[in-house]
Every structure is written in structure tokens, then in C-alpha cells.
Amino acid sequence: KKTFGVIGLGRFGLSVATNIEKRGFPVLAIDSDKEIIERVKDKLLHVIQADATDELALDEAGIKNCDTVIIAIGDNKEHNILATMLVKNLGIRYVVAKAVDELHGKILEKIGADLVVYPEKERGETLAIQLTSTSLIDFIEISPEYNLEEAKVPREFIGKSLRDLDLSNKYKIIVLGIKRDEDFIVAPSSEESFRPEDVFVFIGRTKDIAKFSEKFI
Amino acid sequence: KKTFGVIGLGRFGLSVATNIEKRGFPVLAIDSDKEIIERVKDKLLHVIQADATDELALDEAGIKNCDTVIIAIGDNKEHNILATMLVKNLGIRYVVAKAVDELHGKILEKIGADLVVYPEKERGETLAIQLTSTSLIDFIEISPEYNLEEAKVPREFIGKSLRDLDLSNKYKIIVLGIKRDEDFIVAPSSEESFRPEDVFVFIGRTKDIAKFSEKFI
Ligand SMILES: Nc1ncnc2c1ncn2[C@@H]1O[C@H](COP(=O)(O)OP(=O)(O)OP(=O)(O)O)[C@@H](O)[C@H]1O
Ligand SMILES: Nc1ncnc2c1ncn2[C@@H]1O[C@H](COP(=O)(O)OP(=O)(O)OP(=O)(O)O)[C@@H](O)[C@H]1O
Structure with missing residues (x-):
């Protein structure tokens, strides 16, 4: 069964992690902030505190077992970019990274992110579709x-x-x-x-x- | 034709506004920050600088012509809540408000938001679905x-x-x-x-x- 890693458990990352688990797939959830770990550990099965810019820490956390890793670190673009590079270097097949803006997103593509997501921008687009849509399939x-x-x-x-x-x-x-x-x-x-x-x-x-x-x- | 108002032109609000316009509906776009107005005015047809916590300013901006208004103010929860209340008071039929967290979202529901959205949480959920599902519809x-x-x-x-x-x-x-x-x-x-x-x-x-x-x- 496919294993997922989620790095960064803010609103977006936590939602990705809990929803993947809800659909029956194992999730390795990582965050560097002790307070975040405390807050989320009852909501997820496997939570590890680790700094994702530390390659050794990532390896020890078991990230290599993941088929897909989602980098959901927010404000700190450099950490987000570095974590993406390290995860790709560790051989993870499919890496999804959250971008803060277009420039950040371009950098992520250049350094190997297989998919870049813009949560606020993309939710804005789907809301616009929902509010103006007449298509059932869009809706579904x-x-x-x-x-x-x-x-x-x-x-x-x-x-x-x-x-x-x-x-x-x-x-x-x-x-x-x-x-x-x-x-x-x-x-x-x-x-x-x-x-x-x-x-x-x-x-x-x-x-x-x-x-x-x-x-x- | 249905008219939409979008208040707050951050990443989410700007995306809602541009995407509704792209689908052929008129959008009244409002933000209080002059720098934001400068940055977005080439991307949208009708942009007005106004403080959405000022009922008179909202009225003068023409918000009452809108069938649906989306409140996309972010960090400042009080402004977001107050703008939602004012827009509802001005008789807007359908009000969508962005919530920063669950507590904020509960307040918005209580004060009359018809739909509360959690962009990061919801995009996290749809990404989880995309990463774990297979689609016949793509094939069709x-x-x-x-x-x-x-x-x-x-x-x-x-x-x-x-x-x-x-x-x-x-x-x-x-x-x-x-x-x-x-x-x-x-x-x-x-x-x-x-x-x-x-x-x-x-x-x-x-x-x-x-x-x-x-x-x-
Ligand atoms: N080097 C790192 N290693 C692991 N986790 C990190 C690292 N840097 C930041 N994080 C974590 O990433 C999480 C998300 O980051 P942050 O809250 O800044 O983003 P955000 O864009 O506000 O999040 P969201 O919009 O998803 O709520 C935080 O919980 C933070 O502790
Ligand atoms: N009282 C107000 N009236 C009108 N616009 C406002 C008001 N207060 C804040 N805004 C605008 O709302 C916009 C979005 O707010 P902000 O950037 O704090 O949210 P955000 O959650 O970071 O946004 P996003 O995640 O969508 O990028 C800003 O451009 C800001 O100028």
C-alpha cells in the first residue's frame, strides 16, 4: 500500500495528512515545532518531530519509506525549498510542494517538485467554479x-x-x-x-x- | 446576470475575483490597501479601494448591487467578521466568508454567513483525494x-x-x-x-x- 509523508502540519498540511489517513493510507507526519506536534498527535497515527532541512533527521524519521511526500511548510520559503530538494535527493518518487507565490512555485519546479500547489489560489478557483457553475461533473x-x-x-x-x-x-x-x-x-x-x-x-x-x-x- | 462582490484581494480573494470574471460574471473587487489596489488593478475590471468595516464606504462602492459577496479578508479576524455582518445587514442575499480557523468559522456562521470556506483545509482535502483516487471521468x-x-x-x-x-x-x-x-x-x-x-x-x-x-x- 502506498505510503505518504507530509512535512509541515499547518492548516494545509494537517488537512492533507488527516484526509489521506482517512482514506486508508499510512501517513508519516513531520513537523519541527514541538507545540504543533503536541496539538496534532491525537489526530494522526504517526507523528514525528524533526527539522526537514536536516537530511539525517529526515532519513532517521523514515522518509525513504514514503512513495509520495508533500512539503507543506508555509512562511519560510527557504526551508520549504531546502526540504523539497532534500526529499528529492533522498530518492522520493513523487514530491508535492506548496508554494507561497508564483516565484516560489517556479523555483520549486526547477529544483524537482513533481507537483506544485497553491492552496489559496486553487481554492479560490474552485470556489469561483462552484459559485458560477452549471456543470454537475465540476460539482462532483x-x-x-x-x-x-x-x-x-x-x-x-x-x-x-x-x-x-x-x-x-x-x-x-x-x-x-x-x-x-x-x-x-x-x-x-x-x-x-x-x-x-x-x-x-x-x-x-x-x-x-x-x-x-x-x-x- | 448575477453580480459578485469580493472583499479582500489576497491570494484567495484575488483568485476568486479573477476566476469569476473569467467565467463571464461582473465582479466588484474591494480592498482597503492602496498597494494591493495598485498591484491588482490590471487583473480585474472593477477595483475599488474601500474599508469594508465602514458601512457607508461599502454602500458607496455599490456593494448592494451584488447578488453574492465573498469576504476574503485574512489575518484580521475582527475586520473579516465585521465586514461579513455589514454586508449581511446591507441586504446581500448570499454571503461567503473565509475563516482562519474553526472558532472563527463558527462565529461567521452565527453572524449570518451563508457559506464559510477554509481554503487551506479544503485544498488539503481535495489534494488528498487527488493523490489517492483514480478517475474514470478523465478517461471519459x-x-x-x-x-x-x-x-x-x-x-x-x-x-x-x-x-x-x-x-x-x-x-x-x-x-x-x-x-x-x-x-x-x-x-x-x-x-x-x-x-x-x-x-x-x-x-x-x-x-x-x-x-x-x-x-x-
Ligand atoms: N524546517 C522545518 N521542518 C519541519 N517543519 C517545519 C519546518 N519549518 C516550518 N515547519 C512547519 O511547517 C508548518 C506550516 O508552516 P506555516 O504555519 O508557516 O505555514 P502556513 O502557510 O501559515 O500554513 P497553513 O496555511 O497551511 O496553515 C508549521 O507547523 C511549521 O512548524
Ligand atoms: N477592512 C478591510 N477592508 C477591505 N480590505 C481589507 C480589510 N482588511 C484587510 N483587507 C484586505 O484583505 C486582503 C487579504 O487579507 P490578508 O492578506 O491578511 O489575508 P491572507 O489570509 O494572508 O490572504 P490569502 O491567504 O488569501 O493570501 C488584504 O489584501 C487586505 O488589504
């Missing part, structure tokens, strides 16, 4: 209340048709498609029945999906 | 063979339930949601029946959608 994609999910077909569903399973009424999820071998069956008919190895894609409210996953996945 | 949106469509409900469908209409079997399209008044019904149950003015969103193969549209739309 940017609303944390609904979700698009992909999962291996539960053993109990194999051999049963969508009509019999009646998922939209029983679990309030709608099946958009089935991935079978290398193919996508988009908008399957209700006669379609699941086969072993099928992966199905569905949408629904996040809490309904959680209930469904708990039961079958 | 980039494949010329399948399509995502939105259409006014055909007259023949009004009063009929999704179960009776049996669209996935008859026309090979799957209904993802229904837009009704200002609401989205995502993943509707098969008992849901269409009402006049409904707009529904569906996916399917491009040729099946073409057949369907030819018949009903």
Missing part, C-alpha cells in the same frame, strides 16, 4: 461531499447482474463503468453481471461510499 | 468514444421514474445526476422521477448519445 469533482471511486468487485457480487444487485437503491452508488481485462465497459446495461477480476467505477456521496466500502471492500 | 472526458452530456429532460420523461424509463437498457446511457432548481441530486435512486425543468447529466458512448438525442432532444 470539486465537492468533497461526492466522490468517484474505483474498486475490485467484491466476491459477493460475482455472477450477479447490476439489476439484481440494485446498487443505486441499496447503497446509493451509481456504477459508471466496469474495467474488465484491458477494456472499459462504460454505461453498462443492467443485464451486465460481474466477473472475477472486474474493477468497477462508481459515484455517490462520500459517506455512502464509506458505508459501502466498509461492508464490501 | 479524453476519449472521443464516450461522452458526458447535460440536457433538459424530454417532455416524454416527465413524471416517469428512472426505473420505468430504464435508460441504461433502452438507450445505453447512465444518469449520473439531476439538476433541479439550484440543487444537484447526485446518484439518484431508481425511484426518482423527472419533473418539468429538470436537467439531467448522463454518460454513454458517443453514438448512443447521438441516437438518444436525435430521438428526444
Whole structure:
């Protein structure tokens, strides 16, 4: 299972860390500030106090076990940039870094960040879309209340048709498609029945999906 | 056409304002800081320098013409709260306010904000979703063979339930949601029946959608 590292547990970093854990993935959460560690340690499973500009400390914290690391250090741009470089040097495959402004973001791209995020700017854009939007898919994609999910077909569903399973009424999820071998069956008919190895894609409210996953996945 | 007001042109507020304008809606952009006004006036059409804690100044700026106002003042929580109260008092129908933390957000709800946003926390959540999820919609949106469509409900469908209409079997399209008044019904149950003015969103193969549209739309 993919492991994530989050460095910097301010509002953005803490939210990234708790939400990744909520979705069932292990998170290594790091911050240099003792008070922050105290405040967040009941909210996260693995919290370590360490200075992310100290390569040895990062290594000892176990950062190399992470597939993806998110650098969420804020005000201190130099620390943010240095931590990003060190994490990339330690061989982390995918590094996401938060930028304070465009110039900072350009530097982060140059030094190897695989993805640069601008939380305030990007949330401003999605809010503008929400306030002016007439598209349901925009709404689903940017609303944390609904979700698009992909999962291996539960053993109990194999051999049963969508009509019999009646998922939209029983679990309030709608099946958009089935991935079978290398193919996508988009908008399957209700006669379609699941086969072993099928992966199905569905949408629904996040809490309904959680209930469904708990039961079958 | 709906008019928007944005008060506070920091990273979040400026992004909200420019993105709403980009989508074709008029924006009244307000900030009290002369340096900020200088920096943003080439990026926005209507920028006014005003102190949003001054009710008269707000009125003179023309805030009452706005259908929706977004309060994006940051550090200064009291200014943010007061501006929210004044804007609500001036009769603005829908007020969105940015909160710095949970306590601040609770106060904003109590004093009448219709929507409270936490940009860093919310962007953290959507990043966590992006990093841990896989998306069929990307596939549908980039494949010329399948399509995502939105259409006014055909007259023949009004009063009929999704179960009776049996669209996935008859026309090979799957209904993802229904837009009704200002609401989205995502993943509707098969008992849901269409009402006049409904707009529904569906996916399917491009040729099946073409057949369907030819018949009903
Ligand atoms: N060298 C470092 N190593 C580890 N953590 C660090 C380091 N420097 C700063 N941090 C931590 O990064 C966190 C986020 O930084 P800060 O609060 O300055 O950013 P912010 O932009 O205000 O955050 P947010 O907007 O996400 O609330 C802080 O908790 C801080 O202790
Ligand atoms: N009373 C006021 N009236 C109008 N504008 C104000 C008032 N007080 C503050 N502002 C403006 O609100 C803007 C945003 O505030 P600030 O920069 O403190 O928030 P921030 O949280 O750092 O912003 P962001 O994270 O969006 O960059 C500033 O440009 C500031 O000039």
C-alpha cells in the first residue's frame, strides 16, 4: 500500500495528512515545532518531530519509506525549498510542494517538485467554479461531499447482474463503468453481471461510499 | 446576470475575483490597501479601494448591487467578521466568508454567513483525494468514444421514474445526476422521477448519445 509523508502540519498540511489517513493510507507526519506536534498527535497515527532541512533527521524519521511526500511548510520559503530538494535527493518518487507565490512555485519546479500547489489560489478557483457553475461533473469533482471511486468487485457480487444487485437503491452508488481485462465497459446495461477480476467505477456521496466500502471492500 | 462582490484581494480573494470574471460574471473587487489596489488593478475590471468595516464606504462602492459577496479578508479576524455582518445587514442575499480557523468559522456562521470556506483545509482535502483516487471521468472526458452530456429532460420523461424509463437498457446511457432548481441530486435512486425543468447529466458512448438525442432532444 502506498505510503505518504507530509512535512509541515499547518492548516494545509494537517488537512492533507488527516484526509489521506482517512482514506486508508499510512501517513508519516513531520513537523519541527514541538507545540504543533503536541496539538496534532491525537489526530494522526504517526507523528514525528524533526527539522526537514536536516537530511539525517529526515532519513532517521523514515522518509525513504514514503512513495509520495508533500512539503507543506508555509512562511519560510527557504526551508520549504531546502526540504523539497532534500526529499528529492533522498530518492522520493513523487514530491508535492506548496508554494507561497508564483516565484516560489517556479523555483520549486526547477529544483524537482513533481507537483506544485497553491492552496489559496486553487481554492479560490474552485470556489469561483462552484459559485458560477452549471456543470454537475465540476460539482462532483470539486465537492468533497461526492466522490468517484474505483474498486475490485467484491466476491459477493460475482455472477450477479447490476439489476439484481440494485446498487443505486441499496447503497446509493451509481456504477459508471466496469474495467474488465484491458477494456472499459462504460454505461453498462443492467443485464451486465460481474466477473472475477472486474474493477468497477462508481459515484455517490462520500459517506455512502464509506458505508459501502466498509461492508464490501 | 448575477453580480459578485469580493472583499479582500489576497491570494484567495484575488483568485476568486479573477476566476469569476473569467467565467463571464461582473465582479466588484474591494480592498482597503492602496498597494494591493495598485498591484491588482490590471487583473480585474472593477477595483475599488474601500474599508469594508465602514458601512457607508461599502454602500458607496455599490456593494448592494451584488447578488453574492465573498469576504476574503485574512489575518484580521475582527475586520473579516465585521465586514461579513455589514454586508449581511446591507441586504446581500448570499454571503461567503473565509475563516482562519474553526472558532472563527463558527462565529461567521452565527453572524449570518451563508457559506464559510477554509481554503487551506479544503485544498488539503481535495489534494488528498487527488493523490489517492483514480478517475474514470478523465478517461471519459479524453476519449472521443464516450461522452458526458447535460440536457433538459424530454417532455416524454416527465413524471416517469428512472426505473420505468430504464435508460441504461433502452438507450445505453447512465444518469449520473439531476439538476433541479439550484440543487444537484447526485446518484439518484431508481425511484426518482423527472419533473418539468429538470436537467439531467448522463454518460454513454458517443453514438448512443447521438441516437438518444436525435430521438428526444
Ligand atoms: N524546517 C522545518 N521542518 C519541519 N517543519 C517545519 C519546518 N519549518 C516550518 N515547519 C512547519 O511547517 C508548518 C506550516 O508552516 P506555516 O504555519 O508557516 O505555514 P502556513 O502557510 O501559515 O500554513 P497553513 O496555511 O497551511 O496553515 C508549521 O507547523 C511549521 O512548524
Ligand atoms: N477592512 C478591510 N477592508 C477591505 N480590505 C481589507 C480589510 N482588511 C484587510 N483587507 C484586505 O484583505 C486582503 C487579504 O487579507 P490578508 O492578506 O491578511 O489575508 P491572507 O489570509 O494572508 O490572504 P490569502 O491567504 O488569501 O493570501 C488584504 O489584501 C487586505 O488589504
